[in-house]
Amino acid sequence: MEEMIIAILRSATPLIYVTLAGVIAQRAGIWHLGLEGLMIVGACGTILGIVLTGSVLYALLLACLFCILGSIIFWFVVEKLKANQIIAGLGLTGLGLGGTTLAVEAIFGTPAAVNAKFGLPKIGEVFGNIFGAFSGLSILVLLMPFVVFGMWVLICRTRLGLQITASGEHPFAARSVGVNPSRMRFIALMIGGVLCALGGAELAAGSLQIFAQNMTAGRGFMSFAAVVFGASHPIGAMLAASFFAIVGALGIRAQLLFGEDVPHDLLLGLPYIATIFGIWFSAKMRGGAKAVTGFGELRDQ
Amino acid sequence: MNTQFITIFRALSFILLALALCSLIFIAAGFSAFELFESIINGAFLRNGAMKHALRWAAPLFITSIGVIISFRAGYFNIGAQGQFYIGAIFAAFTAEWLNGSPAFIVVPACFMAGALGGALWALWPGLLRLKSGADEVITTLMGNFLASLILIYVTGGPLKDPSGSGQQASSRPLDAAYRIGNSYELSPTIIMIAISLGLIMWVLANRTAFGVVSGLAGRNATMVEWQGAKLMSVGLASFLISGGLAGIAGTVELMGPNGRLAAGFLPAHGFTAILIALVANLSIAGAAVAALFFGGLASAALYLPVMSGLPASAIEIINAAIALFITAKSKFLDMFFSLGSIKWKK
Numbered sequence: 001m002e003e004m005i006i007a008i009l010r011s012a013t014p015l016i017y018v019t020l021a022g023v024i025a026q027r028a029g030i031w032h033l034g035l036e037g038l039m040i041v042g043a044c045g046t047i048l049g050i051v052l053t054g055s056v057l058y059a060l061l062l063a064c065l066f067c068i069l070g071s072i073i074f075w076f077v078v079e080k081l082k083a084n085q086i087i088a089g090l091g092l093t094g095l096g097l098g099g100t101t102l103a104v105e106a107i108f109g110t111p112a113a114v115n116a117k118f119g120l121p122k123i124g125e126v127f128g129n130i131f132g133a134f135s136g137l138s139i140l141v142l143l144m145p146f147v148v149f150g151m152w153v154l155i156c157r158t159r160l161g162l163q164i165t166a167s168g169e170h171p172f173a174a175r176s177v178g179v180n181p182s183r184m185r186f187i188a189l190m191i192g193g194v195l196c197a198l199g200g201a202e203l204a205a206g207s208l209q210i211f212a213q214n215m216t217a218g219r220g221f222m223s224f225a226a227v228v229f230g231a232s233h234p235i236g237a238m239l240a241a242s243f244f245a246i247v248g249a250l251g252i253r254a255q256l257l258f259g260e261d262v263p264h265d266l267l268l269g270l271p272y273i274a275t276i277f278g279i280w281f282s283a284k285m286r287g288g289a290k291a292v293t294g295f296g297e298l299r300d301q
Numbered sequence: 302m303n304t305q306f307i308t309i310f311r312a313l314s315f316i317l318l319a320l321a322l323c324s325l326i327f328i329a330a331g332f333s334a335f336e337l338f339e340s341i342i343n344g345a346f347l348r349n350g351a352m353k354h355a356l357r358w359a360a361p362l363f364i365t366s367i368g369v370i371i372s373f374r375a376g377y378f379n380i381g382a383q384g385q386f387y388i389g390a391i392f393a394a395f396t397a398e399w400l401n402g403s404p405a406f407i408v409v410p411a412c413f414m415a416g417a418l419g420g421a422l423w424a425l426w427p428g429l430l431r432l433k434s435g436a437d438e439v440i441t442t443l444m445g446n447f448l449a450s451l452i453l454i455y456v457t458g459g460p461l462k463d464p465s466g467s468g469q470q471a472s473s474r475p476l477d478a479a480y481r482i483g484n485s486y487e488l489s490p491t492i493i494m495i496a497i498s499l500g501l502i503m504w505v506l507a508n509r510t511a512f513g514v515v516s517g518l519a520g521r522n523a524t525m526v527e528w529q530g531a532k533l534m535s536v537g538l539a540s541f542l543i544s545g546g547l548a549g550i551a552g553t554v555e556l557m558g559p560n561g562r563l564a565a566g567f568l569p570a571h572g573f574t575a576i577l578i579a580l581v582a583n584l585s586i587a588g589a590a591v592a593a594l595f596f597g598g599l600a601s602a603a604l605y606l607p608v609m610s611g612l613p614a615s616a617i618e619i620i621n622a623a624i625a626l627f628i629t630a631k632s633k634f635l636d637m638f639f640s641l642g643s644i645k646w647k648k
Binding site: 033073074077081082083084086087088090091093094095099101102103105106111217218221222224225228266268269272273275276280282283284 | 440452
């Protein structure tokens with residue numbers, strides 16, 4: 001049971017960080033499909049930072065820097081050039097996936113996986129053995145509940161959070177009371193960029209210390225689905241992301257139980273099926289959320 | 302006419318902006334942007350037989366992209382072309398396996414029908430989820446892509462596994478030579494004919510039939526169309542099925558033509574590129590033919606780059622992604638510049 005919880009925490013933590021980034025973007029009125037790209041940039045930045053500078057702190061800063069850079073580009077395209085959020089988000093994802101491959105190839109000569117000598121500090125190394133079996137997890141796992149709580153306070157209990165929500169829900173009303181929706185979206189995307197960097201760092205350096213091409217494998221999109229499933233509330237989205245992680249962990253457990261009887265590749269698909277189920281369920285409950293009401297904007301006639 | 306030119310100029314200027322962003326990334330990664338672009342243009346359009354290679358990649362991309370156009374026109378963001386492409390290819394491969402030994406004039410059409418069916422089925426469930434309960438099709442079709450590539454890995458490593466395979470990459474048994482409609486060395490006239498005839502059929506469907514008019518209007522204002530008495534449900538479902546079916550046919554073309562077998566994770570960027578073609582063409586089928594040639598050239602350059610000039614193939618991926626980032630952008634400044642103040646351009 002304990003190792004099951006550890007496995008769930010391990011796979012849920014990166015998802016939850018990225019989901020929070022999606023929540024705050026969603027609140028500001030942006031459908032953030034670029035989460036996947038920012039997450040892999042965070043993962044790549046962390047590992048490259050550790051390999052090149054040998055310091056975890058610098059590595060995290062590097063990851064945050066690149067993710068914020070990506071967020072700025074995304075904000076400029078979506079907000080200033082009024083591009084379609086879904087297509088631009090997919091473009092940002094492609095840019096992240098291709099850019100990390102290119103960066104690894106440029107630095108190491110081959111696009112193969114990169115190993116780092118050490119990863120993020122473990123709970124045990126910082127606090128001693130007070131967490132028992134859990135001391136093998138990285139400190140970002142320990143930090144996660146506080147970040148979720150902090151995001152809840154920020155979004156639901158502070159002036160800034162309410163201003164961000166207002167500029168997503170009704171930009172015109174927000175502007176009428178002197179809030180600049182464009183600036184609020186900028187702030188939301190910046191915070192999201194840092195959170196994506198943390199999620200990517202936990203994914204790549206939390207327990208594995210490796211960066212491989214396309215290692216996010218749709219986790220960014222899954223986090224985005226968790227935002228929709230969790231009604232874009234920090235706590236709800238955290239629970240949704242945990243649900244996807246639990247299904248994934250159960251799949252691995254089922255594989256150990258049934259062995260060869262069930263094809264291994266199909267069990268890997270369980271989290272994706274859970275995501276589809278979650279989207280369907282939330283649409284049933286809340287009537288569905290749509291990014292854009294009309295698609296006439298895609299085509300200029 | 303004038304507005305069409307403005308649209309084209311606008312697309313071109315945003316593509317230029319995207320290329321500028323790409324060159325920044327290339328320079329930051331330590332490559333010479335000039336050299337990289339030179340070899341890409343060379344590999345895509347100028348080298349010997351470049352047109353042939355571009356056409357080889359353009360034909361399946363064109364087929365998938367007209368499917369994407371049909372669903373985007375109707376207002377449904379079916380971005381699951383990749384998954385539908387895979388499932389279509391898998392269905393076709395199973396059919397070829399099942400009918401192995403029959404004459405080619407039975408097997409080939411049967412495979413195409415199975416491919417279209419497979420693609421359409423993989424578009425059916427997101428379509429039903431969207432139309433019956435309003436589940437957002439963007440996420441469901443995206444998840445469908447990941448599921449389809451897992452199914453492809455399973456199929457190529459399990460039921461259809463090639464026992465003589467080297468084991469490095471799982472792939473299915475190669476198709477019998479009699480059933481191939483093309484090979485990887487030369488351009489197949491059959492494939493070009495299939496692409497052209499599908500393009501013509503879809504052009505007529507989109508521009509000259511009631512379905513085309515209604516689905517085009519539904520994409521702009523669904524409520525109005527419903528009030529006019531059209532059945533949004535059937536129009537929407539039909540556009541999902543057509544777009545999935547076309548992606549499935551493209552998968553069959555790749556299977557029976559240049560590839561000849563299924564391999565785990567083959568052509569991973571196909572669906573995304575098809576979406577790009579649809580958007581660059583501004584959802585027009587004639588435009589998609591031109592855009593498909595451009596992106597087909599880029600796709601063939603992705604193979605050419607590492608071999609001929611030792612440059613990374615991920616450069617092409619970055620160029621495609623940057624174009625996606627900017628292609629739907631609008632800019633008042635550009636519109637004013639192009640119309641030179643004479644035409645008031647709609648937002």
